[in-house]
Amino acid sequence: MRVLVTSSRNTFALDLIRKLGSVGHTVFASDTYEGAVGSHSRFLAGHLVTPSPRFATDAFIDTLNAYVREHDIDVIIPTFEEVFYLAARVADLPAGVELYAGSFADLARLHDKASFQRLAQEADVPIPETVVVTSPAELREAIDRFPRYFARAAFSRGGVGLLTNTGPLAGKIPVEECVPTPEQPWLVQPFVDGPMVCTYSVVVDGRVTAHTMYKAAEQWAHSTAIAFVAVDSTDTLRYTQQLVNALDPGFTGQISFDFVDHGTEAAPDYKIIECNPRPTNGVILLEADDVSRAIEGVVEETVVAIPGTERQITLAVLADAFTEPLKHLPTTLHDLLHVRDVGAGWWDGAAMLWSPATLVHGAKISHGDRKEVLAALGDDIVWNGEPIQGMSPADAESLESVHAGRL
Missing domain, CATH: 3.40.50.20 (Rossmann fold)
Known part of the structure; x- marks a missing residue:
């Protein structure tokens, strides 16, 4: 290809x-x-x-x-x-x-957290209790319902913009800065103890051709995962196929989910939190030939990452920098230039020499704004549910359906 x-x-x-x-x-x-x-x-x-x-x-x-x-x-x-x-x-x-x-219609339904929660229910995939709020007053009422809570915008990504009163991110964002609207609602859920696990899948014509579930083996500053270990994916592979079946039996693409394990190590109890209809770091746990064959759809059985497989992201400092305020940029750049490249085996170190340019790009985008490098870094490529220039009438109608369905 x-x-x-x-x-x-x-x-x-x-x-x-x-x-x-x-x-x-x-x-x-x-x-x-x-x-x-x-x-x-x-x-x-x-x-x-x-x-x-x-x-x-x-x-x-x-x-x-x-x-x-x-x-x-x-x-x-x-x-x-x-x-x-x-x-x-x-x-x-x-x-x-x-x-x-x-299709755009499928992707919008996956990306909007409120509509995705409904899809998960249709697919018989367990979800936590969820309250959708469309105003600051509704947000305060919802968080008052839960002794421990976390909330985020319906269109958001990763740990950016997470409102919570529990854990290392507690209080990082003041509730006064969170302004849900009917066009940009927020989801509020109870905070439940349990490890977060993530999945990455390749799907071809409605069939999952590659799948991995992984957890953070190591975290930097209690936030950004920098090392990943594959774990048994039997349950989440089944859930992923159920979601694809409910969404679109002809779906092709890469898709990733976040779950929280509410159970025990002996008896996991996964509840799905959100979807990223794109690749995530789970791809690093799969072998090159397996990824290629899965994308081409030429595997007889679903390729899965072997439990215990462990990989590290190159330049953990870069990953950590994406979650830190811009005032940390000088320290981050110093650490970045001294961190060991763990992309062993590729003999491709020249690519990572450009990592400082990534931080500078995020800093330029966020200039004059109170935002973290991670949020700034993606500003020019994110989508927050707005109509897209030149989209077809059918896609515009599907977007309206997503918006209408969450109220």
């Missing part, structure tokens, strides 16, 4: 580039700035800098299309929330290129 991997700033995008390139695919990369780490891997045939899909959607699509035609790209594999812009404009992509993602 001739593959274009977009949003190459992400660690898992770099891993995907390395894996696909190492097994013989011709791989290209793109992002909105020159210093994205994945754009400098030795496994690339070339890379492209594009306009922002969020702030200049038409220009983003036009630039990408020209590159796809020039390099005869077969497949575009999104790795972050540019997937929504590409899916909404899929009719404008060159004939013959495949977008490795679900």
